[in-house]
Amino acid sequence: MWEKGIDEGMVQQELDKASSEDLHFSDGRIINSMCTGPLPISIKAHMQFIESNLGNSGLYPGSGSLENKVIEQLGQLMNGTDISGHIVNGGTESNIMALWIARNTTGKREVIFPASAHFSFVKACDLLGMKPVSVPLDENFTIDIDKARQAMNQDTAVVVGMAGTTELGLIDPLEELASLIPDGTFFHVDAAFGGFVIPFLKDLGHDMPAFDFQIPEVTSITIDPHKMGMSTMPSGAFLTRNLEDEDNIATSAPYLTLLKQTTLSGTRCSAAVASTYAAMRALGREGYRQKVKDCMDTTYFAADKARELGLELVKEPVMNVLGIHMPEGHVPVDVRSKLKERNWMVSVAVNPQCLRLVIMPHVKKENIEILFHELKGVLAL
Numbered sequence: 001m002w003e004k005g006i007d008e009g010m011v012q013q014e015l016d017k018a019s020s021e022d023l024h025f026s027d028g029r030i031i032n033s034m035c036t037g038p039l040p041i042s043i044k045a046h047m048q049f050i051e052s053n054l055g056n057s058g059l060y061p062g063s064g065s066l067e068n069k070v071i072e073q074l075g076q077l078m079n080g081t082d083i084s085g086h087i088v089n090g091g092t093e094s095n096i097m098a099l100w101i102a103r104n105t106t107g108k109r110e111v112i113f114p115a116s117a118h119f120s121f122v123k124a125c126d127l128l129g130m131k132p133v134s135v136p137l138d139e140n141f142t143i144d145i146d147k148a149r150q151a152m153n154q155d156t157a158v159v160v161g162m163a164g165t166t167e168l169g170l171i172d173p174l175e176e177l178a179s180l181i182p183d184g185t186f187f188h189v190d191a192a193f194g195g196f197v198i199p200f201l202k203d204l205g206h207d208m209p210a211f212d213f214q215i216p217e218v219t220s221i222t223i224d225p226h227k228m229g230m231s232t233m234p235s236g237a238f239l240t241r242n243l244e245d246e247d248n249i250a251t252s253a254p255y256l257t258l259l260k261q262t263t264l265s266g267t268r269c270s271a272a273v274a275s276t277y278a279a280m281r282a283l284g285r286e287g288y289r290q291k292v293k294d295c296m297d298t299t300y301f302a303a304d305k306a307r308e309l310g311l312e313l314v315k316e317p318v319m320n321v322l323g324i325h326m327p328e329g330h331v332p333v334d335v336r337s338k339l340k341e342r343n344w345m346v347s348v349a350v351n352p353q354c355l356r357l358v359i360m361p362h363v364k365k366e367n368i369e370i371l372f373h374e375l376k377g378v379l380a381l
């Protein structure tokens with residue numbers, strides 16, 4: 001630790017230097033992130049609540065009421081009634097909470113998820129001493145229903161379905177999956193990404209399946225305001241149909257202003273709650289619809305650019321994530337590295353191996369235009 005402090009101006013210079021070395025969403029070169037530049041009102045809200053802590057909520061009733069309103073709005077967005085839950089640090093924490101509650105409530109240990117599930121489920125199983133059972137995908141790159149059926153057994157605590165896979169933005173056949181879930185087994189939907197996309201695609205007239213609390217078997221949902229919700233990082237949300245289930249992970253917190261805590265995190269900065277509230281209040285359904293429409297327009301634009309280069313899409317995009325097959329002789333990770341050398345950040349998927357673009361609100365058509373020009377060069381097309 002430094003012995004003597006320095007002038008704040010010098011501290012700021014050091015911070016500015018570090019920040020200048022980072023990429024920023026406004027550069028338009030980050031085409032591999034599921035996060036985006038938050039709304040200005042969310043940044044303001046984040047700063048305003050920077051010292052409030054929902055881990056000790058008795059001191060912060062204002063933050064508490066904002067959290068209740070956000071959970072109520074998210075519950076409605078997910079077609080539920082009387083939904084409860086918490087604002088947490090992100091999708092990983094929310095998925096951990098889902099598995100933790102399922103384990104403690106059922107006393108069982110197996111977790112069934114599609115091979116396309118986010119790696120946070122593997123982390124959660126490791127932490128919770130649960131057994132991960134990864135079900136292969138079918139030809140649509142979503143969970144193979146027959147194999148899911150075969151995987152279910154007496155020790156299944158929870159089945160996980162994806163509403164917006166990380167790699168390709170695809171939705172599992174959740175209603176079919178729901179019909180297989182035995183009584184008493186939890187059914188968790190990871191809509192970390194899709195939760196702020198699918199409802200608005202539906203509004204825009206896209207044919208979207210039920211994915212949320214509209215499915216009676218769904219017990220909990222992960223939805224991340226810091227992804228397509230336009231909130232600041234870190235903001236995730238865990239939603240549950242049965243508040244009592246949370247009692248199974250409760251710890252008493254005698255010296256705090258609340259009797260028990262039912263979250264994984266202790267200290268929970270209200271900034272996430274305030275920022276999410278601000279984004280949802282300022283945008284409303286209408287605002288999110290427009291954001292999603294703009295992202296989809298840019299995604300279709302990118303899909304056309306890929307086709308113009310003679311490249312094949314893995315799937316027609318369902319949401320604003322695009323998988324593109326690379327031509328013979330070009331390995332996706334190498335293409336990614338070469339694009340990085342040219343200052344373009346794209347991603348790869350492994351199931352199947354392809355180049356992966358995530359087209360968030362900060363990605364504009366002019367960025368896509370240049371990216372594909374560079375890709376053409378890299379592939380020597």
Ligand code: 0PR
Pocket residue numbers: 032033034035089090091092093095118120164165166190191192193224236
């Ligand atoms: N569930 C799904 C479907 C996800 O896509 C992710 C993260 C999570 C859960 C976990 O969420 P947290 O990372 O909030 O805990 N998906 C992206 C990923 O890991 C997140 C991401 C964000 C990646 C920003 C890159 C980036 O720059 O790939």
